[in-house]
Amino acid sequence: MKTVRDQVTQVVSADACSGCGVCTILDRGLTMALDDAGYLRPTPTAPVDERDGAAERFARICPGKQIVAQRPAGSTRHPLLGSYFAVWEAWAVDPEIRHRASSGGALTALQGWLLETGRATQVSTAAADPARPVRTVPIRLMSKAEALAAAGSRYAPVGVGQLATADASHAMTAKPCEASAVRAWTNTEGEAPILLSFFCAGTPSQQATEQLVRDLGGPKPEAVTDLWYRGRGWPGRFTAVSADGEVSTDYDSSWGRALGPTTQWRCKICPDGVGESADIAAADSWESDERGYPTFGEREGRSALIARTERGLEIVRAAHAAGVIEVRPLDPEQLAAAQPLQTARRQYLAARLWGARLGGRSVPRYRGFRLLKLSAEHPRLAVRALRGTLLRLRAARRKDDA
Structure with missing residues (x-):
């Protein structure tokens, strides 16, 4: 089993970190700090100091790995x-x-x-x-x-x-x-x-x-x-x-x-x-x-x-x-x-996630949001969102390689 720190490195490398800071509770040797781009990222500042079972639970806790939609009974x-x-x-x-x-x-x-x-x-x-x-x-x-x-x-x-x-x-x-x-x-x-x-x-x-x-x-x-x-x-x-x-x-x-x-x-x-x-x-x-x-x-x-x-x-x-x-x-x-930004983002997110995958990005796992169903309701716009995401990622890669 990889340590919390190993898994954090993978999430940050995949550009999937949201900067929430909860990983610093799992490994008290991590501290949140600004990176060169101005975003908050977990940074090792002391030896590994993990809570019991932290490494096993990380994938269920980190938003860069997984988010589960909540459905309380009666809601x-x-x-x-x-x-x-x-x-x-x-x-x-x-x-x-x-x-x-x-x-x-x-x-x-x-x-x-x-x-x-x-x-x-x-x-x-x-x-x-x-x-x-x-x-x-x-x-x-x-x-x-x-x-x-x-x-x-x-x-x-x-x-x-x-x-x-x-x-x-x-x-x-x-x-x-x-x-x-x-x-x-x-x-x-x-x-x-x-x-x-x-x-x-x-x-x-x-x-x-x-x-x-x-x-x-x-x-x-x-x-x-x-x-x-x-x-x-x-x-x-x-x-x-x-x-x-x-x-x-x-x-x-x-x-x-x-x-x-x-x-x-x-x-x-x-x-x-x-x-x-x-x-x-x-x-x-x-x-x-x-x-x-x-x-x-x-x-x-x-x-x-x-x-x-x-x-x-x-x-x-x-x-x-x-x-x-x-x-x-x-x-x-x-x-x-x-709230058009929020609704449009969720409406076409499944398409954008596929565009990201095709562009070589790994993405977190999202459970219970029924994203495929939402994107399928407007297929032409979903295809446009997929294509736009893919083109932007390819352009960014060419810029980084230049």
Whole structure:
């Protein structure tokens, strides 16, 4: 049996690593660090120090090896949004939380309420690095005030999964791949923490953040004293602050033109950008134009919340009853229409995976998502997706060989 470290090397070499960080729990001699391309990867920094049985369990836990669609008993299955017990449009009742957070503040409000009521003794999540705010680090929240201070999306590499605990008195707000890995790991260790997640379009390179600051006329990375990607409105503006003032740009420009195009390869073939392994998943509840595309005009933030487990359903209902969040039912089809990137990615993923295989890439194993069925529903578009993936990989290979 290969060690965890041997298997990690294979995943990284195949460009299948998502940077979740859970492998550092399996082998405590691994540390997450940025590679030359600006993505977070496990790096040996000490001798092998594996937990008992870690090597055998790695393939079931690592999102670069496998992801299994969750189908809790009693849930309803949506082909593009995954399993759910209820779907709502939601927002934080506290206007400060609603304004500061990225999209209505529902997750931030839930984090603060879980801590304030003692339902969770800590919440693991991501926030700006206090020593270098242009970077993002995993942190543990211990209070509602800390939850508010950490509010807002971070479109940058971070491995919250390395803080995972098999403890139901803890909570974690993490990317879908991290939630999947933690769910799989805790299935063999004990009880899963309360898992909160969000719709994720992928992890951009850290270099993209730093380049965007420079393109906006901002300072060197070490001179940035504060940086946020969204929030302070909805969707909010990318903003970098330094002693010389601040630079900023709108969400469509920051994500659509600068950050989004640099998402790592593993994210481009992700079957689950919608947080299926979480107890509760959140998303932007965008309004759409006449073509059906989301509009990003500034307004009061609104989240979509999906209860994916009975535990998640109970938490949302209790937080609503306590006056922490406001909710109203949301048709899953309306949410799917407001998230065209997520739905299109899953719709044609089987075709893209075959294109990747034909292009010489090994890909993770995805179980229970019925991806072949989805791609087969639109065969012409699926063939186009396969061909496009294959051509891009061949072009990238020629560039590397040049």
